[in-house]
Amino acid sequence: MKCVNQLLLAGAFAVASSAQANDLNQVIDSSSEINKSALTSQNKIDAISDNMQSRLQQFRTLNKEIEGLVVYNNQLDKQIKNQLEEMAAINASMDQVSVIERQITPLMLRMITGLEQFVTLDVPFLKDERANRIAKLKSMMDRADITSSEKFRRVLEAYQVEVEYGRTIEAYTTLLEVDGQEREVDMLRIGRLELLYVTKDSAKAGSWNKETKQFDALPNTNISQINKGVRIARKQLAPDMLTLPIQAAQ
Template sequence: MKGVKPLIIAGIVAASAAVHANDLNKVIDKSSEITKSAAQSQTKIDKIADSMQGRLQQFKTLNKEIDGLAVYNAQLTKQLNNQIAEMQSMNLSMDQVSIIERQITPLMMRMITGLEQFVLLDVPFLKDEREKRLTSLKAMMERADITSSEKFRRVLEAYQVEVDYGRTIEAYSALLEVNGKEREVDFLRIGRLELIYLTRDSKLAGSWDTQTKTFAALPDSTISQINKGLRIARKQLAPDMLTLPVHAAR
């Protein structure tokens, strides 16, 4: 019986150890579950933290975009206001242009009429060319495909041509009735001071008399000077002094 007690005690101890081992395993398993759960919670926390950080960064980016858009909108507002002011100014200018156009057309008509009267009373040089220019101006005024500004430019151009005649010397050929017979002659125009003709055979010459409105015959002594003047006008001689009678200045 003495030998049985130690066995019983050993069995109890073994059983107790087994119980303790089983409890320990449960504790370890529970601890593992807790650790695993904590790890999963940490992962969720990390994801939430990352998400919050991303949202915070996105919020900051959006704020910067909003600030940029505010500046851009302010600039657009200024540009829009400037464009509105410019449009108002253009509308006012267009109204003024319409008024000017209504006034400038009668002015151009009067200018053409005045130019026509001037040519009629002037020394009769280049008659065909000057009459053709006037006819062209009159026809131009009836055309709708030419702007008022272009019409005015051409009228002023015609005036400028007439002004230039008064300070230039020119030689040209044309037909003229001399002693009742139409002949080809050379004309020498010295500004508006003198208009002289010389027949091709250099035998007859005359100058325009503003008093009688006819050509007056010139003496043979002037023919050499007329020929010299013609050559100067044609740039065949250098400019030089001419001795000629003056009728146009009377």
């Protein structure tokens, strides 16, 4: 009987142990499933967190770009405003240029006419050269391929040349009627103060008379000084004192 009881107890213990083992396995399996589920959830959470961080970084980057674009656009607005103001000023200037251009053409024509009259009344030196210069100015005024500014520059340049004549000394060779005969002579111009000539053979000399508008013969005693002046003007002699007949200023 005792043995039977021991067997029953052993069997019950075995059954209980087996039941406990099964329960433990179930608990372990459940725990494992929970861990797996938790790991999966954590992975999803990490992925979502990483995605949110990435999007946040993108958001911050875009905000910085937007701020930069706002500053850039504001600067462009200022530049465009300034350019529009400059364009308005240029348009106004162009309108003024058109007005000035219409006024300057008659002015240049009057200046050329005045220059021509001055040359006609002036001491008759380099007559062909000065007449050609005025003729070119007149022809230039009819040309459409030359701007008004260039025309005005050339007119002023012609005036400047005439001004320079008044403060320079010059010698040149030309043909002149002397005693009814055309002869080759050396002309000596001293500013606009005096215009003298001496024949190539140094036999005759004369000076321009502003009153009679013709050359007056000079004594032979002046010839050496005129020849000296010619050589000085041609830079063949160093500048020196000259003794020449000078007409009194009126």
